[in-house]
Amino acid sequence: MTQPPPDLPGLRFERLLGSGGYSDVYLYRQQLPSRQVAVKVLRDSGLAEAQRAQFTAEANAMAGLADHPNIVPVFSAAVSADGRPFIVMMFYSRPNLAVRAASERLGVAEVLRIGIQIASAVETAHRAGILHRDIKPANLLINQFGTPGLADFGIAGQIAAIEDDPDMGVSVPWAAPEVLYATSPTSVRSDVYSLAATLWHLLVGRSPFEERNGDNSPFALMRRVRDNAPPSTGRQDVPGSLDRLLRQAMAKDPAARPPSAIDFARGLQAVEQELQLPRTEIVVTTEAGDAPTPGEGPQLWQSAPATVARPASFSPQGSAPPAVNPPPPPTTARPAAYAVQGGAPTRYAPSSAPGAARTEADGRARRGPLVLVAGGVLLVGVLAVVIGFAVTGGSGKPKPIATVSNGVDTQDAGQLGENLPPGRPTVTGTRASAGVLVFRWTYSAALPSDTFEWREVGTSRRGVVTEPLLRLSDPGGSHCVQVRVVRIDGSNASATFSPKGCVP
Incomplete structure (x- = not known):
């Protein structure tokens, strides 16, 4: 429930801008210098320490990237007199892109420009060691000059962090399958997926796996994200090269996607050249390509961008893009920490080669996300991380395994009614x-x-799988596992875990 806005020194409350899972955003008037600012306030001063730490991490993440022209700047952060932490940010006066996409289809040229600018912001965050993990249209804000800014680093995490935040939320319609089902760790390529899904949404007016007049509940969307091939936009004015790039960036296998946000941006630049549009510049931090150790500052990068190794499943096209004279660089000064990426963009096309085989995870414990859904938070039985992977049939969709337990053929169980409780595994x-x-x-x-x-049993390894089969990395010694069934409505259908099954 939204709480009254706090009294903040030097700021005068004007109105509520919006609410999220655990915070509210208000419009205030700053007295000196006089300007409107957006203030994000934790809703409850009694929140758990983990949520406070998450809020602090957001302030630090955004402040550390505030010089980038496409990241929403943070002015300050503090705690109100009634004990609620808050962040003071630049106010973006125009509707966010989720609002705009609901009423109009954005033009191809504008989506390409926005995509390259936001990819620049995402690449900069990655080079600072930060994953955004919640890229979506609602988090793309537009200022009075029409410039997009990436907001809401509230669930951002350090790339080099040892453990993921167990209370992390994700927005289902734009999240990668490995994030929803924890089949591999969240990575740079997970953000690339979300960025591609966001651009697809801007072109079509809905998220990629949303069905008109269909079941778009979180569980239905999650299954389509996992099982269905990324769709075409279906727009006649969208070139095939852009459709292919977006679908490849939403590949189920992370290894088949562009390996970085800057590679994705270069693919978008290639489409701009194909359409003979002015080239949108890629503006990234000049620090080294590898993520720094958390706590270290950016390192200046004086040479040209390093070539990023690509997996075999992600191959540039053999033909060069058509030559287009790029516009002269703008005369506006940029902070020394940022540089415009020069050189011709690289064109990418989907490859028919299979993606790289998914390896066993390293055994590090990860617990799963809360799933953030339009206007609220839905607790979903997606405990990250499955250190193995789900096994499917040849179609890529889960296949029920026919077994007999306690005298009941499981393939016929559906005929007995979906309310029949499952036996203990x-x-x-x-x-x-x-x-x-x-x-x-x-x-x-x-x-x-x-x-x-x-x-x-006896370790912190846990997760969720979609088949009655689990593969784990083997550090040696004896290992025991317990299981319980979860129905599609999110309930734990078997109230208690099964007896242990062990490998001596």
């Missing part, structure tokens, strides 16, 4: 090969939509 484990543990389980009254929460 029986778990067995084997050591499949050096370094790989495999656990399987059977249970009665199974439904094809069931998912499974698992935990390893």
